[in-house]
Structures are given as C-alpha cells and as structure tokens.
Amino acid sequence: MPIVHADRLTRIGAALLRGAGASEEEAQAVAVGCVNANLAGHDSHGIIAVPTYIDRIKAGHIVPGAKWTIVQESPTTTVIDGNWGFGFHVNAKAMELTIAKAKTANVAACTVFRQSHVGRLAHYPLMAMREGMIGIATADSGRSPKHVAPFGGREARLGTNPISIAVPSELEAPFYLDMATSAVAAGKIQLAVARGERIPTGWIIDAEGRHTTDPTDYRKGGALLPLGGSEGYKGSGLAAMVEVLCGLLTGLGFGVEPTGRHNDGRFMAVFNVAAFRPLQDFKREVAEFARYLKSTPASEGSPGVFYPGEVEFLREQERGKNGIEIEDATWDKLRALAGEYGLTKQLDLA
Template sequence: MPVFNVDQLESVGKCIFQAVGAIQKEAEIVAGLLANANLTGHDSHGVIRIPQYLGFIETGHIVLNNEIEILRQTKSSAVINGNWGFGQVIASKAINIAIEKAKSTSVSTVTVQSCNHVGRLADYAQIAADQNLIAMLTVNNHGAGTRVAPWGGSEGRLSTNPICFAIPRESHQPILVDITTSVVAEGKVRVKRNRNEKVPEGWIIDANGNPTIDPNDLYESPMGAILPFGGTVGHKGFALSMVVDILSGALSGAGCSRESPKKLGNAIFMTLFDISSFVPIEEFYQEIDNFVDWIKSARTAPGFAEITIPGEPENRIEQKRRKEGIFIEEQTWQQIEESAEKVGVDLGPFI
C-alpha cells in the first residue's frame, strides 16, 4: 500500500495538472490544497480527486487559467463569477477579497458562482483566521450533486451542503468546524468504495429507501442517497442543509438544488468578521481560552480519554502523518497512475 509525504503528493498533482495546460501558479494552488486535505486526514478531498478533475478538464467543465469576474460589489460585499476555473483557485481569490473588505468595513460577505469543486472549506477559513477574522463559509453543488435525501424522503434532492466556521486563537490553532449537513461527505463514501470497505450503518440508503452498508448502492443505477445528519433527529440536519443551499445558491445567482442544472460545481457564500471592530482582540482571545478550558474541564464519558475541540483531531492527524507518511489506498493510486500515464507524466520519481 503506497505511503507518501505531503510534498510528494503535491508534486504529483502539480506535474499532472501542468501536463494538461495549467499554469504553474494554478497547478500549485490546486495540488497543494489537495495534498493538505490528505495531510489533515480528509482523504475524501485529497488526491483522490485528481482523476475526477482531469475528467472535468477533458470535457471542458474546468476551464484552465481563467480569470474571475466581479459581477457586482459594495465596500463590504461582492458577487464573483468564477468563469468555471479550478475551484481552489477561485475560492482562494474570493477569500482574499473578503478579507480585504472585512478589514476595511468590519464585516464582509462574498458569494461565488460558476465555480468548480473547491475542496476542503477549512483551508480557506484558516486563511481568514490567520488574519484575526472569524469566518463562516457554505457551499452547495451549484444546483447539482443532489445525492442527499430530504428528511422523510427516499431519493436525493440536496447536495451535501457543508458549512464551515473558523475562530482564531492567539497561541493555539483556530477552532475549525467543517461539516456537511449530510451524515457524511460523498467523497468519504467514495473512499470506502475504493478501499472495498463497507460504510457504517446510517450513512446511506439504497434506491428503495432501505438502509444499506454497501457504498456501491450510492453510485449504481438507480442511485441510492446519503442521509441528512442527525440520525433520529435528521430533520435538524435537513433544515440546516436547506439554509446552506439558499445562502450559497440563491445569493450567488448559481441557484439552489434542482432538477437538470447546467453544471456540477460549488457555489460559495462567505462572511467574515473583524474581531477588533467588536471587542479588543486581546479580550476576545482570553475569553476563548477561558471557554475552551471550561469545556475541557468536564468529566469524560465512558470510552473517552479526553475532550477535544473542533480542529484538534485534524491537527493531531497532521502531526502523525508528517512523521509516518500518508497512506493512499491501492485503487486510488492506480487511478492516479492511469491518469498520469494518459497525460504523459511518469510517476516513477515520486514512488
């Protein structure tokens, strides 16, 4: 089973994307963020996506080296047309625009349409947190990717509709919340399929609405569906999913989940808050430290050694994978090798 370091994975992606015509800067951004997703344990948003992106490039779904366009803006807001470039490139530009506006107006909101898959939302939220800003980001699938059943439904009507928050801390990593409003991200089901593993009970249903642990049931025709998060109270995840769909789709002009959208992608909603416009930054940091200490002071439940806060598990996985390497399942690596061979890239130096 192949094991790599993060630099190797980034180099693999960079070479493959440049081989199909991406300029160096764009290839570096996309490959770097994919590799970072693997590094932090989110393999569903990592290099497993390389073959998928190459397919999108081949069909013209991803338009290489395209410029974004600001459709409308105020001092504190903007609506961006990504012109169907790489999602990671578009989202990186959008978060920097939002940061600049938040620093001058206290709060900013930026939405994005015509954007491909952006990868892991936490990467962009972290950029804002590093600038002492609180970040909230959501995406839908540009009206497509309706693999999630509504509460009480037996077929897909929503995308996984993730929501992300980043809250900076002075001497610690930010508090990072990056969750789908479905039980699980579709990519995690894909990872299970590539590893020939069953999915946990409660993740998906088959085409007849029956619970299943076979990941293939999500992809074979007729397709099954992912459930909204919440289990027996899944109406809560479903409700939040609808809000995410509206913020991401309706405010960007990309549209909410629907039948027969033109393209699959990510429509983005991001709002940033300049903490110092509300309270002194030192006071805020002290309040968050006190709050985290209070949370962690609770007695642990049976089976738990400690209480971890959002973002800590990823930080620990990153430290471990930097030491031990990043495991890539055989099927995923084979797909990457086949993609590389197709575009004339020799992966021998990376193995």
C-alpha cells in the same frame, strides 16, 4: 497501500494537473488544498479527488486559465463569477478580497458562482482566522447532481452543503468547525468503495429507501442521509438554508440541470474581531474556553473531549511526520495519469 509524504504527494498532484492544462498557480492551489485535506484526515477531499478534477477538465467542465470577474460590488460585498475556473483558486482570491474589505469596513461578505469544486471548506475561513478575524463559509453544488435525501425522503434533493467557521485564538491547534450537513461527505463513500470497506448504518439509503452498509448502493440510485440520524430534520434544515445562501442568493437556482456540470456556489463572510472587542482579549478567552471544554472527565469509552479543529491538527502532526496512506485504487489512477502525460519517470511512479 503506499505511504507518501505530503511534499511528494503535492508535487505529483500539481504535475498531473499541469499536464491536464492547469497553470502553475492553479495546479499548486488545487494540489496543496487536496494534500492539506489528507493531512487533516479528510481523505475524501484529498488526492483521491485529483483524477476526478482531471476528468472534468477533459469534459470541458473545468476551464483552466479562466479569469474570474466581479459582477457587482460595494464597500462590504462582492459577487464573483468564477467563469468555470478551479474553485480552489477562485475562492482563495474571493476570500482575500473579502478579508481586505473587512479590514476597512469590519464586516464583509461575498458570493461566488460558476466554478468547480472548492475542496475542503475550512481552508477559506482559516485564511480569515490568520488575519485576526472570524471567517464563515458555506457551500453547495448549485444545480449539479444532488446527493442527499431530505429528511423523510428517499431521493436526493440536496447537496452535502458544508459549513465552516474559524475563529482566532492563542491555541496551538486552530479553533474551527468544518462539517457537512449530511451524515457524511460524498467523498467518504467513494473512499470506502476504493478501499473495499463497508460503511456504518445511517450514512446512506439504497434506491428503495432502505438503510444499507454497502457503499456501492450509493451509485445504484441511493442517496446520502442528512446529519442527525433519527433527528435528521436538523441536518436537512441546515442543508436547506445553505442551499438558499449558496444556490439562490448566488442566482444558481435549485434542482439539477441536465449537463451534470459540477458548479459549487459559495457564501463567505468575515468579521473583524477588533471591531467588537480587543483581539488579544478575545484570543485569550477562546483558548480558555477550549481548555474549559476539555476539563470535563471523559465519558465511558471516550478518550476525552477535543475542541473543534483539535483532532485535525493532531492528525496533521502525525501524517506530516509519518506520511499519508493512499489507497491502491487511487495510487493506480495517479500512476495511469502520469503515464498518459509522460511523467512516470519524472514523478518516480513506475
């Protein structure tokens, strides 16, 4: 598998997206978002997704250049129609607007609908964190095809429905949560297929509802399992609540529409820490809390405690220095797209 540095991988992703019709701003937003996911170790949301996004452009499911619009708003709330634009681009604008409102009103929230995949969810709460605020984001796939079987079932009825929360601190590595409410993100199944790897028991069931370690069973009528293993009702319940916030509150609804068009729904909220207590005191205490968590002796077979967001930061440092390993199947798709758009020589992908 080739090892590619982040800046080159970003240039490749952005050039291919521009070749498919994305504007410079859109292409950069998507490419940077994907490569940042690779850097953090979330390869399922990394450059592997770019060929899928281009397929969706070709199918008319993503509309490059679409202008997002505000449907209704108040001093603390906004409802945004993405008009089938790039989720990366639309949601960054939505979070910027929500942060601006929270600077005035201290608390603000928004919903976003009719947009493509939003990528790694943590990107948006981290925007609020950098402004001294607590950011919360949840996402679902609207009425797109579902991937997760509710606890006790064998057919998919839910999305992977992630939740992300980021808080400001004095820590070098940001303190944030970014998790799917399923046992694993759907992209990790795709990644295992691309790499020819088996997957752990507890990630998926096959079409008959049986546990399997073969990732190809997923595309043969299988389903992801909810977070929690034998206590999967917890992940299933969280996913259902995310569906309410991002599917029902946005007006997207539930179930699956026949077109199969991917349609992420979003709910995001921002809280200005200074409205509750002095920001510097809060940031200092979050850092002290993280150190308190890490101070426990390690359990048997464990390297010790990592606070939320720390592992991603360490991976980012390592991959930023040494490069990102790209599976051959993904690299071949990128090369094929470069050939299609006459970019092989420009991107040195011969």
